[in-house]
Amino acid sequence: METIASPAPATRAGFFPLTRPWRIARNVVIGVVATLFIVWLVLYITKGRFLKHPFESIAGKMAGREVKVRGDFQLYFAPLQIEFYAEGLSVANPAWATRPNLFQAQKIDTRISPLSLIFGKKRFYWLDLTGGAVDLEWNAAHTTNTWTFAKTGGKPFELPRIDRATVAGTNLRYLDSRLQLLADLQIDTITAVDKRIGKAVGLHGTGQIRETPFRVTAQLLSPDATANNGENKLTLRAWAANNVIDVVGTLPSLADIENVPLRTRAQGRNLAELLGIIGVVLPNTRDYSLRAQLVKDGEEYRFTHMAGRFGNSDLAGRLTVTTGDRVRLDSVLATRSLDIVDAAPFIGYNPDIVASRGAIAAAAATGAAPQRILPDASLPVAAMQNFDAGLKWTIGDIKSRNVPISNVDLTLALDHGRLALSPLTFAMARGNVASDLIFDTRARPAVDSYDIRLSPTPMGRLLAGYGVDESGTTGTIRGRIQLKGRGDTIHDSLATSSGRIAFIMPSGSFWTRNVQLSELDIGTFVQKMFEHKLKEPVQINCGLIGFTVRDGIGAADPIIIDTKKNVILGRGGFSFKNEGLDMAFRADGKKFSFFSGQSPVGLKGYFAKPGIDVISPQLVERAGVGIGLAIVASPVAAVLAFVDVGDAKGAQCGPILAGAHAAAMRTKGGKPRDDVGNGTTAKSESGKEPPADKKKQKKKFLGVF
Numbered sequence: 001m002e003t004i005a006s007p008a009p010a011t012r013a014g015f016f017p018l019t020r021p022w023r024i025a026r027n028v029v030i031g032v033v034a035t036l037f038i039v040w041l042v043l044y045i046t047k048g049r050f051l052k053h054p055f056e057s058i059a060g061k062m063a064g065r066e067v068k069v070r071g072d073f074q075l076y077f078a079p080l081q082i083e084f085y086a087e088g089l090s091v092a093n094p095a096w097a098t099r100p101n102l103f104q105a106q107k108i109d110t111r112i113s114p115l116s117l118i119f120g121k122k123r124f125y126w127l128d129l130t131g132g133a134v135d136l137e138w139n140a141a142h143t144t145n146t147w148t149f150a151k152t153g154g155k156p157f158e159l160p161r162i163d164r165a166t167v168a169g170t171n172l173r174y175l176d177s178r179l180q181l182l183a184d185l186q187i188d189t190i191t192a193v194d195k196r197i198g199k200a201v202g203l204h205g206t207g208q209i210r211e212t213p214f215r216v217t218a219q220l221l222s223p224d225a226t227a228n229n230g231e232n233k234l235t236l237r238a239w240a241a242n243n244v245i246d247v248v249g250t251l252p253s254l255a256d257i258e259n260v261p262l263r264t265r266a267q268g269r270n271l272a273e274l275l276g277i278i279g280v281v282l283p284n285t286r287d288y289s290l291r292a293q294l295v296k297d298g299e300e301y302r303f304t305h306m307a308g309r310f311g312n313s314d315l316a317g318r319l320t321v322t323t324g325d326r327v328r329l330d331s332v333l334a335t336r337s338l339d340i341v342d343a344a345p346f347i348g349y350n351p352d353i354v355a356s357r358g359a360i361a362a363a364a365a366t367g368a369a370p371q372r373i374l375p376d377a378s379l380p381v382a383a384m385q386n387f388d389a390g391l392k393w394t395i396g397d398i399k400s401r402n403v404p405i406s407n408v409d410l411t412l413a414l415d416h417g418r419l420a421l422s423p424l425t426f427a428m429a430r431g432n433v434a435s436d437l438i439f440d441t442r443a444r445p446a447v448d449s450y451d452i453r454l455s456p457t458p459m460g461r462l463l464a465g466y467g468v469d470e471s472g473t474t475g476t477i478r479g480r481i482q483l484k485g486r487g488d489t490i491h492d493s494l495a496t497s498s499g500r501i502a503f504i505m506p507s508g509s510f511w512t513r514n515v516q517l518s519e520l521d522i523g524t525f526v527q528k529m530f531e532h533k534l535k536e537p538v539q540i541n542c543g544l545i546g547f548t549v550r551d552g553i554g555a556a557d558p559i560i561i562d563t564k565k566n567v568i569l570g571r572g573g574f575s576f577k578n579e580g581l582d583m584a585f586r587a588d589g590k591k592f593s594f595f596s597g598q599s600p601v602g603l604k605g606y607f608a609k610p611g612i613d614v615i616s617p618q619l620v621e622r623a624g625v626g627i628g629l630a631i632v633a634s635p636v637a638a639v640l641a642f643v644d645v646g647d648a649k650g651a652q653c654g655p656i657l658a659g660a661h662a663a664a665m666r667t668k669g670g671k672p673r674d675d676v677g678n679g680t681t682a683k684s685e686s687g688k689e690p691p692a693d694k695k696k697q698k699k700k701f702l703g704v705f
Contacts, residue, residue: 043076047085051075063149065102066092081125082112093146098175099135102146106131106169126164137175142324165190172203178323179278183207183216212277214240241277243268247294258296264303265291271310272345278321280329281383283345286311286352292319299323306333311342311351312399327387335393338408340400348375348490360608366489372579373608374491381441381488385417395426404429404461417441431457431478439493445486448493452481454503459510475508475540480659483549494576495552502659505543505561511536539564542653546661552576556583558662558676562651565590569675572603579607588648649673 043051052073059067071087090104111125137146167190174183185205201220206213218236236247249262266274267289272282290308294301303319317333344354349362359373366377395408408426412419422436435452460473485497543561547554552575559570567590572583583603602613650668658664665673 040077040079044078046076048075049073063091065094065149068092077114078111080114082114083110084112085109093135093137094139094144096139097135097137097146099137099173101133102135104133105129124165127167129165129167130169132167132170133173134171135173135175137173138177140177142176142178172205174207180210181207182209185216209240209277210279212241214238241268241273242270243274243277245274258298260295262294263291264294265289275329279327279383280387280389281380283348284350285345286342286355290315312339313337313342329387329389329391331389331391331393333391333393335395336397338395338398340398343398348377363608368491369578371606371608372491373606374494374576374579376489376491378488379419379439379441379446381417381446384414384419384441387414388416389414398426428454429457429462431455431462431476441488443486445492446488448485448487448497450481450483450497450499454479456506459505459508473508473510473537475505475510477503477505479503479545485552491576497549497552497576499549500547501549501554502544502546504657504659505540505545506657507542508540509537510540511538542651542656543568544656544659545570546659547573548661549576556662556676558665558673559583559585560651560656560665560673560676562653562656562668567648567651574607581605581607581610590648590650 049072052069055073055075056067056069068090069086069088070090072085073087074083074085076083086108087106088104089108090101093099093102107128107130109128113123113125135146139145167187169189170187172183172185172187174185175181183205184207185203188202188204190201202218203220204215204217206215208214216236216238218234220234233250234248238245238247244267246265247262248264249260267287268274269287271285271288271290274288275282288308288310290306290310292303292306294303296302299322301321301323303321306318307314307316309315314336315333316335317331319329319331319333322328322330341351341355344351344359344362348366349359350365353362353365360371363373363375364370366375368374368376389412391410391412393408393410393412395410396406398405398408406427408424410421410424412421414420418441419439420437422438424435424437426433432455433452434455435450437451438447438449440447454477456476456478458473459475459477462477463473479502481499481501483494483497483499483501485493485495487493487496541562541564545559545561546557548557549555553573554576555573556570559568561568566587568585568587570583570585574581574583581603585601585603603610604613605611649671651673652666652668652670655664655666662673662676665676667673
C-alpha cells in the first residue's frame with residue numbers, strides 16, 4: 001500500500017519561520033516590557049513608597065553621607081517622568097562640621113528627566129521646594145568643605161537644570177573658620193516658569209567676621225541664567241563697623257568666585273575700621289571712599305585699579321590680602337596730594353581733633369599730659385604680631401601751611417611685630433630728608449630707633465611759612481637725629497632715648513621780619529640777640545646746634561653760631577620726659593658796641609608752647625645798675641650798662657662743620673673754647689647729676705656730609 005506523505009504546513013506569503021534565537025529574543029523583549037510595565041504599574045499604584053529605605057541606602061552610599069527621609073516618600077514614573085516627593089529630606093554633613101546636615105527641606109516635589117540621570121546634565125522639569133536649609137562650611141585646615149563629596153572623586157555638588165520652580169523659605173549658612181566668617185542668609189521666594197524666573201532674586205541676612213557683626217543684602221540680576229547654570233549677574237551690599245561695601249560682578253556659576261573680576265566699592269568714616277574687620281591695624285583716617293577691582297585667587301584677594309580718597313587726600317594703587325595661617329597685606333600706593341591733617345594719624349593723632357582743635361588737643365586725647373604735643377597712644381602690639389605687611393607708598397605733595405614737603409617715598413615692612421619704615425625719604429624746602437625708623441615690639445617694651453638725616457636745605461625756603469624773608473636768607477642747614485629708646489608710645493620711646501642731635505649751618509645769611517613760630521616770636525628773638533632793629537641780614541660764618549641725649553634729656557653739646565659781628569653761644573637743654581625747654585642764648589660782639597643785644601635771652605616753656613625770657617638774672621643785674629646810674633648821673637651812664645666790650649673770639653669752623661661735640665670746639669685761633677657746654681645739664685628731672693661721658697667722642701658725628 002502506497003504511503004502518502006503529509007503536506008508541508010502552509011506559510012503565509014511574506015512571513016518566514018522564526019529561528020530559535022529570534023524566538024528567544026522576542027520572548028526576552030516581551031518579558032522585559034512586561035516586567036517594566038508591572039514595575040511601573042506597581043510604582044504608580046503604590047507611589048513607590050516602599051523604596052524609601054533603599055533610596056536612603058543607595059543615595060547615602062553614592063554621596064558618602066547619610067541620607068534620611070523623615071516623612072512621606074514617593075518615587076515613581078508619571079507616566080514617563082520620574083516623580084520624586086519627600087518630606088523631611090536631609091543629607092548629612094561630614095563628622096567635623098558644626099551642623100548635622102548639609103541640606104534639609106520640609107518638602108521637595110519634583111519631576112525629573114529619566115535619561116538625564118544616565119546621560120548628560122541632570123534636568124528637572126519642575127521643582128517645588130519648601131523650607132530648605134543649606135549649610136556650607138570649610139574645615140579648620142581649609143582643605144575641604146561640606147559641599148564636596150569624597151565618593152564623587154572630590155567634585156563639588158552641581159546644580160541641575162531646572163525648567164520650572166518654586167522655592168520658598170530657604171536659608172543658607174556659610175562658615176569659614178580661616179576667615180573667621182559666619183553668615184546666615186535668607187533667600188527670597190523664587191518662581192520660575194518656562195526656564196525663566198523673570199525678576200531679580202534677593203537675599204538678606206546677618207553674620208559676623210572675626211568679632212565684627214555685619215548685615216548684607218544681595219540680588220541675583222540674571223536668575224534665568226543662574227537656574228540653567230549660566231552667568232550670574234550679582235550685586236551685593238554689606239554694612240559692617242560703620243562701613244558700606246558694594247560688590248558687583250558676573251559669576252560663571254552661583255558659587256564660583258575664583259578668578260572672577262568683581263567691582264567693589266567701600267566707604268565709611270574711618271578706613272582703619274574697615275581693615276580692622278580682618279584684624280589688620282591701620283592708623284585712623286577721616287572719612288574715605290575707595291573703589292577697586294577684586295579678584296580672588298585661592299588664598300589671595302587682589303584689589304587692583306584702586307582709586308579714591310581719605311579725608312582731603314587722594315589714594316590710588318593696588319592691594320593684595322593673603323589669608324591662611326597668617327594674614328599678610330602687600331600694597332603699592334600713590335598719592336598726588338596729601339593733606340597734612342590726614343597724615344596726623346601716622347604719629348598717633350586723631351585727624352578730626354587735629355583739624356578742629358589742634359595738635360595739643362589731639363595729644364591730650366591720646367593720654368598725654370596738658371600742654372604736651374608728643375602723642376601717648378600705644379602701639380597695638382598684639383595686633384601687629386598677628387599679621388605681616390609690605391608697603392611702597394609715594395606722595396607727590398603734602399599740603400602744609402608752614403613747611404613745604406613733597407616727593408615722599410615710604411617703604412614699610414611689618415614682620416611678626418617688627419615695624420620698619422626704612423627708607424622714608426622726602427624733599428623739604430629743596431632739601432632731602434632720609435630716615436630709618438624701627439619699632440620692634442617683639443621685645444617688651446618695644447625697642448625703637450630713629451635715624452633722620454637732613455641734606456643741605458635752604459633756610460629761607462624752609463622757614464618761609466613762618467615769615468622768614470626768603471630773599472634775604474641764603475644760608476642752608478643740614479643735620480642728623482640719631483636716637484634709640486624703649487617704649488610702646490612715641491613719648492615713652494623718646495623719654496628713654498639716648499643719642500645725638502646735630503644741625504649745621506655753613507656760611508650764608510639769615511633775615512627775619514617779625515615772624516611767628518607757634519607762639520614764639522623768632523623776629524623778636526633774633527632782634528634781642530643782635531640789636532633793637534634788624535636792618536640787614538645776619539651774615540653767618542658757620543653754626544652748630546648740637547645736643548647729647550641721655551635717658552630722654554638733651555643737653556647743648558654745643559650750641560655755637562659764628563656770625564660776621566657776633567658769636568652766639570647756647571647753654572641748657574630740653575627734656576623728652578615732660579617736653580620742657582630751659583635754654584639760654586648769648587650773643588657776644590666781636591667789636592665794641594654800645595647797643596649790643598640784651599643777652600642772654602632765655603628760651604623757656606614746652607615744645608607745644610615755647611616762649612622768650614628776656615628778663616634773665618644777668619639782665620636783671622645789669623638793668624638794676626643802669627637804673628641806679630640813671631638816677632644819679634646823666635642818661636649816657638644808663639647806656640653803659642649795655643656796653644659790650646667786643647672781645648668775642650671767632651669760632652674755628654672746621655669742628656663745627658663736622659658736627660663735633662663741645663670738647664672739640666676751638667676758637668678761630670685754634671685754642672679750646674671754655675665758653676660752651678660739656679654735654680651735661682645741671683640736673684636731670686630726678687634732681688641728680690646725669691652721668692658724664694668718661695671719654696669724649698672725637699670722631700665726626702656727621703661724617704656723612
